[in-house]
Amino acid sequence: MAVTSKENLQKNIKTLKKIQSEVQSINRVALSVDCVIFGFDENKLKVLLIRSDLKKYQSKWSLLGDLVKPDEDLDTAAYHILKQRTGLHDVYLEQVHTFGEVNRHPAGRVVTVAYCSLINIQHHRLKILDHELHWHAVESITDLAFDHQKIFQACYSWLQKRVQEHPLGLSLLPNKFSLRELQNLYEAILNIKLDRRNFRKKFFAMDFLVDMGEDEQNVPHRPGRLYKFDYEKYEKKKKTWSGIDF
Template structure:
């Protein structure tokens, strides 16, 4: 039992929580399991890591095999290793999340539309998923929520050109809060991270909005200079409201 070789009987997998943003909602890509264990349940895409494969490579492979996308924003979140988490043996899993532009991949067009589907994150969180994937999804969603406040990663979920309203909706979906339009715009624009494309939205049945583009180079420069991207979670009014509710219930 203390023989070293006895330890080399475990495996590890990566699970990749693939986030997308569409129609004002944050989505997550799930696959329906076709075999036991957990046959018929929705699960996070993942795979065992090959013996000669780096973790990040494996996470990228999972993403690539499923969506055909490469060079995507990928972030390691946490490792889940409860002894009994996998029925087949000792398998720990390293959870990553990816942020993709949802237009770049739609399973509707593919042959496995039945088994691969974008799910609304809130709904997925309420659904029973395979393995410990509910916990993993929650953890990764919270990690994203945290990250988005502190680094401008939200843009990874938007098309290259977007309107300020779309950007605001994205933040509202991730932070699960309502933001003040004027203050949001003031804050975002004051960071000088957006390039005004001098183009307008097309095909909308109302006044079209201006299109902006994220200035990645400028961000990297500012970051090097110690600049801190930071957004608040919610309005003060909301915080007061939440607090008042808590007071009432407690």
């Protein structure tokens, strides 16, 4: 028993050393995060891009990304990019997928973790921090640098799916919004037309909208009511079972 224990111990120390040396030696890759940052403006869904600085991709736009430092969590790295590029810190951010094809990057093996972020574009307007940054309508995005087109597409599809089952889309709107704005948002993200009355009924039936007692200002027609979303109520009531449905 004692012997077995001692043998085990030595064996385990050996195994740990082996793994440590593997970890520290050749089996390493560069790791980056790339953020697909969505905004909503002029009734269009937009994405924030930066002009690529590599010759090979000179005329192309790319996602906002950076290498992950060895002492930095992935989520933290993604937040840093958001903060650095938009000046915003209170944003919706969620990991979507990791892209690790061997030859996806011209500078060597770089595995990248893609994050999807949703920001309120009005807030961002006040702090343009970089002249190489621009908002692009999603329909116009056709030819990004590296494999960023693929990453963008994955995040966009992810958003279209996710927005139907989770109220994350509201992060794209101001805190107070009209039902028209909300509907425009869904129509823009999903690229469909929705019936105004049914949309309204739907959201009121969910019972997560709080009447702010205020109306729109400066519109050339009858002003709409403003609402906010009650996230607390949502968290309590959110469903777990919605039925099998392929």
